[in-house]
Amino acid sequence: MPQAKLIESAQTARAAPPCAADSPVKIPGYLQETYRWAYLSEGWRRVLDRPSVVSAILWGNANRLMDTAIAEFEPGSHVLQTACVYGDFSARLARRVGAAGRLEVIDVAPLQIDNCRRKLADYPHVRLRVVDASRHDGAGYDGVCCFFLLHEVPEDYKRRIVDRLLASLRPGGKAVFVDYHRPRNSHPLRPIMRLVFRRLEPYAEALWRHDIASYATRAADYAWHKETYFGGLYQKTVAVSSGQ
Numbered sequence: 001m002p003q004a005k006l007i008e009s010a011q012t013a014r015a016a017p018p019c020a021a022d023s024p025v026k027i028p029g030y031l032q033e034t035y036r037w038a039y040l041s042e043g044w045r046r047v048l049d050r051p052s053v054v055s056a057i058l059w060g061n062a063n064r065l066m067d068t069a070i071a072e073f074e075p076g077s078h079v080l081q082t083a084c085v086y087g088d089f090s091a092r093l094a095r096r097v098g099a100a101g102r103l104e105v106i107d108v109a110p111l112q113i114d115n116c117r118r119k120l121a122d123y124p125h126v127r128l129r130v131v132d133a134s135r136h137d138g139a140g141y142d143g144v145c146c147f148f149l150l151h152e153v154p155e156d157y158k159r160r161i162v163d164r165l166l167a168s169l170r171p172g173g174k175a176v177f178v179d180y181h182r183p184r185n186s187h188p189l190r191p192i193m194r195l196v197f198r199r200l201e202p203y204a205e206a207l208w209r210h211d212i213a214s215y216a217t218r219a220a221d222y223a224w225h226k227e228t229y230f231g232g233l234y235q236k237t238v239a240v241s242s243g244q
């Protein structure tokens with residue numbers, strides 16, 4: 001094995017969480033059919049995994065949206081991030097919770113977890129696992145962060161993911177969803193985004209019609225707050241679990 005490969009393997013082993021080898025996880029059909037090129041291909045991963053690309057995809061709003069999501073979590077808290085994100089989102093979140101806290105990152109695609117593990121090798125308080133967010137069964141988290149995942153999954157997955165994430169909070173814990181939202185009627189990007197969704201992102205436009213709270217079976221058990229950004233095209237929806 002070449003030396004560089006050996007060093008990489010050693011780093012990967014050091015950064016690997018104690019129970020990375022979860023039972024085999026099935027890649028959902030929608031991911032294989034609609035997003036294979038973006039998330040299951042190493043070539044495209046290399047192209048897309050840059051802050052500049054993420055910024056362009058979000059029309060220059062990536063930093064602002066990441067900052068507002070991350071600011072919701074307290075230093076020292078135990079946070080679950082429900083899918084990998086291209087660019088430096090997880091590293092920022094890891095710095096926010098700090099060494100006194102814990103960050104768990106899950107993703108259903110092994111390629112994405114391997115990539116994220118490389119990016120987070122300097123943060124020993126981060127744990128990464130291959131898990132389908134719609135089947136995640138953890139509990140007791142102070143916070144859960146769902147950054148631009150819901151628009152990429154079909155409606156039944158949206159419901160299951162929202163329910164699973166809310167159920168994983170401790171009493172008083174907080175779930176933060178940042179995603180697309182219905183832009184105002186006069187928004188100049190509205191027709192462009194509609195075209196993009198219809199061509200490339202078939203599950204996204206539902207978020208123009210439905211509040212994220214409406215996907216929760218037990219919505220009344222949480223206090224909901226929504227803010228929109230960039231003419232309504234993006235939202236941050238926060239759900240706080242009742243109780244202490």
Ligand SMILES: C[S@@+](CC[C@H](N)C(=O)[O-])C[C@H]1O[C@@H](n2cnc3c(N)ncnc32)[C@H](O)[C@@H]1O
Pocket residue numbers: 028031039054082083084085086087106107108109112131132133134147148149152153157
């Ligand atoms: C967070 S979303 C999109 C984020 C954003 N477009 C970006 O810049 O990366 C993309 C990730 O969601 C993951 N994903 C899709 N469905 C999932 C599921 N059911 N559970 C966990 N991860 C999932 C994909 O594998 C991919 O890594």
